[in-house]
Amino acid sequence: MTAHILRARGLTRRFVAHKPLFGAPSVVQAVNGVDLDIVEGETFAIVGESGCGKSTLARLLSHLIEASEGTVVYDGRDISALTGAELRDLRREMQFIFQDPFSSLNPRMTVGALIGEPLRIHRIGTAPERRAKVAELLGKVGLRPEHADRYPHEFSGGQRQRIGIARALATAPRVVIGDEPVSALDVSIQAQVVNILEDLKDEFGLTLIVIAHDLAVIRHIADRVAVMYLGEIVELGDAAEVFAAPRHPYTEALLSAIPIPATGARKVQTKIEGDPPNPISPPPGCRFHTRCPYVQDVCRTDRPRLADIGGGRQAACHFARDLSLDGIRTDDRPRPAAVADRFARYSAARAGMTANAQHQARQTEE
Secondary structure: OOOEEEEEEEEEEEEEEEOOOOOOOEEEEEEEEEEEEEEOOOEEEEEOOOOOOHHHHHHHHOOOOOOOEEEEEEOOEEOOOOOHHHHHHHHHHEEEEOOOOOOOOOOOOOHHHHHHHHHHHOOOOOHHHHHHHHHHHHHHOOOOHHHHHOOHHHOOHHHHHHHHHHHHHOOOOOEEEEEOOOOOOOHHHHHHHHHHHHHHHHHHOOEEEEEEOOHHHHHHHOOEEEEEEOOEEEEEEEHHHHHHOOOOHHHHHHHHOOOOOOOOOOOOOOOOOOOOOOOOOOOOOOOOOOOOOOOOHHHHHOOOOOEEEEOOEEEOOOOOOOOOOOOOOOOOOOOOHHHHHHHHHHHHHHHHHHHHHHHHHHHHHO
16 A cells, blocks of 8 residues: 555645735635645655745644645645644655745855754754764755855855755755756756755655756656646646656647757647736636636636546646647667766765765764
8 A cells, every 4th residue: 555645635726925904815725726646755846836835835834934724744644733842843754945045045154154053943863973974964955064164155056055955954855845946957957956965755655746847847856746837736647657648738848948959859849828817806717727728618717627547647727638649759779878977976976975974974973
């Protein structure tokens, strides 16, 4: 039986956008009736364009903000109403990596103090043990133990995000949620950070939830993916299957925006016109019908529910079983020798840095 570490049922979050002196306030439906089951040990991705509600959903799952309706169950326990010491205990097992690596780090604290703060708050280890743990974590993310004495402004964006990852791992959590953890970084640095996340997930046995709008990143790391549009999940399934054969027109449009450096990787680019509807007053029926190239009359009046379409796939579309949508063909060809060599040298260099950091950490402890 599959073990679900995190479950959401009917998860809804509304924000008051404008409250006039007289009359009803304007309410934004940021997340609307989301149901999720996240399997322990998997990498689960939540994708969608900006403003679809994916970051709000991430904060709801980690109880950083409270839900207007619905429940979140972590490891069999409803966490929706946790406060005080119980909420602090939850933080130890569920950590967050924020999108902006600079604003999420206190500029007045050294890197060592930043990474060691969760250990101090949760009273993990003695002072020497915490210093050794900080040195070990820095090595895990490709930094050196002496970096612990520096301040965040002395690092590049990629290095700061590595510091954020090290801090998230300090308490040995079971779940790590990354809110667009590489979107603020250069493409070359993105690859390094993504590889670090993958390696650490395997090493620590993490359940990784990644929020992103860059589907090229998600294609590389995710086991399953949920596609969000205007506060609702419109498709959910195995990442490889969703990329190869999408079942919702919005997923097809998102995949069509990924640049593919290979002839014949897709048939034709799918374009959607216009902007997403106003979340204060979403359209009736299917929320995507105002932009959908396959829209029919029923789409304008009847709202499709996220339904099982077989093979572990779910889609919120009246014609999910009938439409033949274009995905991205997987390229199974081996990497060119030069590229494979570059990846091998990078992995070896990072392994060497990690071994050196662990050696220095042992010396510090002694």
